[in-house]
Amino acid sequence: GPDRRRTVGAWSGLGGVATAIGPVLGGFLVGLAPWGWRLAFLINVPLAVLVVLLAVRTVPETRDEQADARPDVTGAVLAAAGLALAVYALTVGPQRGWSGPVVGCLLAGLALLIAFLLTEARSSHPMMPLALFRDRDFSGANAVTLVVYAALSGALFLIPVQLQRVSGFSPVEAGSALLPITVVMLLLSARMGRLATGIGPRLPMTVGPVVAGAGLALLVRVGPHASYVLDLLPALLVFSLGLSATVAPLTATVLAAAPHRQAGVASAVNNDIARVAGLLAVAVLPGLAGITPSAYDDAARLSAGFHHAVLIAGALCAFGGVLSFLTIRRRPDPAGSAAADAPTPRSVPTHCAISAPPAPVDGSATATS
CATH class of the missing domain: 4.10.860 (DNA Excision Repair, Uvrb; Chain A)
Structure with missing residues (x-):
């Protein structure tokens, strides 16, 4: 219903915002002192405590009474x-x-x-019910998650390195350079979610990764003495536009493909795949692009490797669009689209600081992650 669509849009947008804010905060912490890089890891401790407190105070408790409680x-x-x-x-x-x-x-x-x-x-x-993957849309959406988030994570790892080691940006400047991604995701994610409700997820999930891949390919213009406005900003705007068109419809497709009582499990599986994709990309992409440990001290070699890396990431992202076209079959939801502007019932709480949509108030569905 409209509550789920609004929640998925808010969740997807805030997730993209958090991803883009990370380099900004990290750059600021690294620039505080010679040992400031340690703060980029230590900051996770108070953030984790804050998340636990917010979850206890704001997230409604739901559970699947039919599920096995054993881990x-x-x-x-x-x-x-x-x-x-x-x-x-x-x-x-x-x-x-x-x-x-x-x-x-x-x-x-x-x-x-x-x-x-x-x-x-x-x-x-x-821990990961394989029966969920029998649904074609669920399997397809998670395959798209794997390749798109691998491209995203690999690029976001290497862009600040390129800006600092080759283009002469400070850590704070390199992190702040990614803020356009935050702004575009914040402005467009919910709108893209509503658009996908009316036309179906297949089109935005096909076009979005291709556009995002084109944005990554434009990063080949970033080199020594790169201009932020002329070289970096256009690429980031194109990339973030494509990413905004992809994320909310992708997440909604994953959740819609799973039974209501397994919405939380479906969310967790999709999040895990995204994290694994990022882990593999950061581990593999630099080596695949020819960026060896010694290249980080050689601006010419690093820049050449970076250009190879963003082209690989762009192709990988565009491949996500091909996967969407071939695998996603979920139809538009005309009834849900018409109801999207209806007032939200007062008895149904909505939350943004969540990792799965809220369960229906009748208790017939559960969400855990």
């Missing part, structure tokens, strides 16, 4: 260990060579991830 310890251990070993190998291999121990870590990680999938398929209380 999937085996699945969690296999997934964490498998990802840790695989990411370590993918990070170290391109830099130090594919020695026997590195290849062994990669193979062990892949074996543990396969064991994780087999465990989830047989578990009565899986």
Whole structure:
């Protein structure tokens, strides 16, 4: 209904805002002192405490009475260990060579991830219910999440590095340079969510990643003595426009494809895939683009590698649009579109600081993450 659409739009917009604000805050903290880079990690402690307090005070409690309360310890251990070993190998291999121990870590990680999938398929209380992926829209939307968020994370990791090491920006300037993404996401995400309700998610999820990929490709103009207004800003505006068209419809598609009682699980799976995509991109993209550890001290080599990286990220992002066109089949919601402007019932609370949409007030659906 309209409550869910408004919530998904707010959630998606705020998520994009938080992602873009991170480099700004990080740049400010790094510039405070020679040891300021440590503050970029320590700041997460008070933020985590704040999130817990807000969740306790504002998020309504919901639970699935039919769900098994036992945690999937085996699945969690296999997934964490498998990802840790695989990411370590993918990070170290391109830099130090594919020695026997590195290849062994990669193979062990892949074996543990396969064991994780087999465990989830047989578990009565899986951490990641594989049955959700039987829905074509759910599988397609999560595949799009994987490639788009890999492109996003890889680019957001390398842009500040390029601006500081090659273009001569300070840490604060490099972080602040990404603020247009925050502004555009904040202004357009909810509107794009409403648009997708009327025309269906397939079109914005197809066009959005292609536009975002074009924005990433425009970053090849950023080099020594780059002009913010002429070289960087146009690329960021195009990228953020495409991202805004993608994120809210993508999230809404994931949630709409799952049964109501598993909305929270669907949200958690999608968030996990986005985080894994970012982890893999940061580990793999620099090496794939030829950015070795020594390149960070050589402006010419770093700039060349950055240009290769943004082209790879742009192509990956555009591929997300192709995936959307081939896999997303969910139709427009004319009734929901007509109701989108109706007043929200006073008895239904809405919240922005959440990780899944609120459950219906009749208790028939649950959301946990």
